[in-house]
Amino acid sequence: xxxxxxxxxxHPDEFLDRLEALAGMGIAxxxxxxxxxxxxxxxxxxxxxxxxxxxxxxxxxxxxxxxxALEAMDDxxxxxxxxxxxxxxxxxxxxxxxxxxxPAEGWRMGRxxxxxxxxxxxxxxxxxxxxxxxxxxxxxxxxxxAEGEYRIQSLYGGYECDFEPDAADLARAQSVVASLPFDxxxxxxxxxxxxxxxxxxxxxxxxxxxxxxxxxxPELGKRMAEAILGRLG
Ligand SMILES: Nc1ncnc2c1ncn2[C@@H]1O[C@H](COP(=O)(O)OP(=O)(O)O)[C@@H](O)[C@H]1O
Ligand SMILES: [Mg+2]
Numbered sequence: 001x002x003x004x005x006x007x008x009x010x011h012p013d014e015f016l017d018r019l020e021a022l023a024g025m026g027i028a029x030x031x032x033x034x035x036x037x038x039x040x041x042x043x044x045x046x047x048x049x050x051x052x053x054x055x056x057x058x059x060x061x062x063x064x065x066x067x068x069a070l071e072a073m074d075d076x077x078x079x080x081x082x083x084x085x086x087x088x089x090x091x092x093x094x095x096x097x098x099x100x101x102x103p104a105e106g107w108r109m110g111r112x113x114x115x116x117x118x119x120x121x122x123x124x125x126x127x128x129x130x131x132x133x134x135x136x137x138x139x140x141x142x143x144x145x146a147e148g149e150y151r152i153q154s155l156y157g158g159y160e161c162d163f164e165p166d167a168a169d170l171a172r173a174q175s176v177v178a179s180l181p182f183d184x185x186x187x188x189x190x191x192x193x194x195x196x197x198x199x200x201x202x203x204x205x206x207x208x209x210x211x212x213x214x215x216x217x218p219e220l221g222k223r224m225a226e227a228i229l230g231r232l233g
Contacts, residue, residue, distance in 0.1 A: 001030050001186075001228075002141060002209045012040050028231065029208045030186040038181065039207040042114055043085050051179040054172070054201045055192060056116050060086070064109040064230050069097045072115045080118035082150075089208075091151045103221060118150070121194040127152045127194045128163065129174035131212055131220070134227035135184035137174065139217030140165045162216060172200045180205070186227055187212060 008015040019033040031039075038044055049055045058110040059072055064083055071186035072081050080098040088094065093111075096118060097103055126144040130137060148159030165173070173190045180188075214220050 005209045009087050012087050028159050033209050035182055035185050040087055048179055048202060053176050054199055056201045056203055059114055059115040061115060064113050066103050066105050069103055075101060077118040078117040082116050082118050083109060084114050086114055091153050119193050123150050124205060125194055130190040131217060132177050132188040133187060133223040135177060138220055138223055141213045141216045160216060169200050176202055176205060
């Protein structure tokens with residue numbers, strides 16, 4: 001089981017080679033290396049979109065500077081954008097720019113990135129998380145950002161609220177899992193945010209080492225144990 005591999009984004013090849021070596025020794029790795037490889041690069045969002053999933057609108061760039069940030073705002077007809085690494089986690093190396101707060105003239109992102117319109121729902125409403133164990137919905141969490149922040153991670157003061165999804169939102173999350181190009185990962189976390197249209201869109205589908213919010217899912221341990229036993233059996 002992948003544990004606290006919280007710096008894989010800075011050593012992705014080493015990380016993936018190591019997982020493949022373990023699998024090559026006949027060790028059952030969960031989630032398996034092919035799932036992890038697919039999931040380590042957020043361009044998987046493009047593939048999900050091609051499969052009919054609603055994702056947060058995204059531009060994929062090899063790099064980004066001042067002019068690119070302005071152009072992205074024009075393209076999205078928005079005032080504020082979020083720029084993220086294509087291989088990234090935990091909000092690290094992420095930036096938010098607005099027309100009033102642009103990157104400095106000489107600044108560059110310096111790596112492949114993804115650009116999205118800033119969704120105010122993340123601040124006003126929060127980000128929704130749906131946990132799936134062995135393909136089945138386990139529990140939901142609503143994650144809110146601290147006052148003056150937009151990143152919901154606890155590192156930035158974010159906090160969790162209980163959340164019982166309604167049928168429409170749950171169906172959206174389930175359709176994301178059904179659209180994955182492989183069967184039933186042991187654990188999978190679908191993070192979603194609401195678009196101005198009211199529909200939930202995928203922000204990320206995490207299958208590497210997501211925090212699984214055990215406090216919000218008291219049955220999580222039992223479900224994981226059963227899923228692991230099923231695989232070993
Ligand atoms: N388009 C967006 N609009 C508003 N907030 C965003 C947007 N994209 C990301 N965020 C905020 O930044 C956080 C980190 O981004 P995310 O895409 O989840 O990357 P990761 O968690 O892999 O670093 C999100 O949890 C959310 O709080
Ligand atoms: Mg995230």
